[in-house]
Amino acid sequence: MSDTVDGGEGAPPTVDAAQRAAALAAKLRGNEAYKKKDLDTAWGEYTTAVSLDPTDMTFVSNLAAVQFERKDYPACVAECQRALQVGREHRADFKLMAKAWARLGNAAKRLGQLDTAKMAFEKALTEHRTPDYRTSLSEIESLIKKKNEQDYINPELAEEEKQAGNACFKSGDFSGAVKRYSEAIRRNPSDSKIYSNRAACYTKLMSFDLALKDCEKAIELDPQFIKAFLRKAMVHKGMGQTSKAQATYEKALELDPNCTEAMEGYRSCAMQSHTDPEEVRKRAMNDPEVQRILNDPAMRMILEQMQSDPNAIQDHLKNPAIAEKFMKLREAGLIQVAYK
The missing domain is CATH 1.10.260.100 (434 Repressor (Amino-terminal Domain))
Incomplete structure (x- = not known):
């Protein structure tokens, strides 16, 4: 993403008019060079502007923009921090402060420093609430959540939790088994068997909507997993959806024409669909x-x-x-x- 330079506002009275005019002229020359991607020239002009008027944060912020375009993100972060310091000391406009925080957030994001980026976008929003800053913060929060989930994955611990869930299931503690299987899924979300096991618990607890969701996830992960189809059929039967159960048994038979449970389930559904409820x-x-x-x-x-x-x-x-x-x-x- 290309960054943009700042326009600047009025100068504090500590800088005389001649210095201010020269600083603004250097900034304008820097802007023209920046637009042409002549970053070295832009850097020189913005540096001149800062030396002439060190009280205007926009000149420093523009240096940060150059470093961002150079992909020197650590230097960009440092320049943003300097710009923010200048802005605090000279009471800069809140929109300029927000823009510097957002630029810092974007640089930190490129560095993979997600917590720093999140803090920066939160600061930007406290200065000036815009849809762009809100979107940027949401994206960072999603990245942090995804990273945390990835860091939490541990197949070995997942297997331990699955075995503990199996023990709970065998003892009839279905709620306890759900907790264990749920933890196993967080530790290894790509294991179709854990979803299938949790579906069995939900079926026992008659939470058919949750059981169906787990069966479908297990099938998504492993389309050849016949046990997931059998459990899905049982869930449909529990919901009173005989025709759907029959169709699911049929899919199981496509995977294994000799599956006894699928054949019996299919026949049972066929008979039930033609049987008087009384x-x-x-x-x-x-x-x-x-x-x-x-x-x-x-x-x-x-x-x-x-x-x-x-x-x-x-x-x-x-x-x-x-x-x-x-x-x-x-x-x-x-x-x-x-x-x-």
């Missing part, structure tokens, strides 16, 4: 396990609570035993869970 309910009520769950006073109370407060289910699902019972009732087609 027949599904009757079949479920004949299941001894379903009968035991529905006859459990605690479960009946929870189901009644769901009628008035559907969101209450999330608290109950933190209990692994209750979560398993809910899963059984859902798989039997007796309950539907609302999702966003």
Whole structure:
């Protein structure tokens, strides 16, 4: 990005008129040379202007612009700091101060000094709020966030967190497993298996929207990952989207025509789509396990609570035993869970 030189304002009374006029003439000659990319001449003229009138920060700021064009960013930062010092001492216009801070921010950005750049653009905004400065600050904040995320990546620690998540999952602590898998993802966001594992947790917790998002991310990272397709199909079934589940099983079969789980899931969806919902309910009520769950006073109370407060289910699902019972009732087609 090409920098621009400053125009300058009125001079303080400590500089006589002749000096001021000569300084402005040198600045104008410097501007003409700068526009022609004759940076050495511009540098000489701006240096002359500074020597004639050291109280005007714009002359020093223009030296910083030359250093920026030379790609000598450390020197640019130093000249910006000098310009800001002059500006503070002689109460320069806030717009000129903001421009010097922004130039310093751009130079620091080129040097990879993102924290310094962020501070500089924040200072520019305190002096003069413009859309350009706001955009520059947002870009720096995004770069800092991205850098922090990159610095946090550690596949070895990710594997440790994944194994800890697996242990939580096996013990029925699905909420704990989600926390572990989430940390593993932050440590290694390119591992499709971790997203798939977290999707399994969200499915157990009936957070189907989150489970679906993780399945899709796992598939994006590894389009051949058949387990992610199978889990995605289960999520669609949990949402009551039988046709989508069937289509997902079909995609899994394209990857592996001999996958038993995909074949059984596809057939189940095909049968369900042609089955009367009342027949599904009757079949479920004949299941001894379903009968035991529905006859459990605690479960009946929870189901009644769901009628008035559907969101209450999330608290109950933190209990692994209750979560398993809910899963059984859902798989039997007796309950539907609302999702966003």
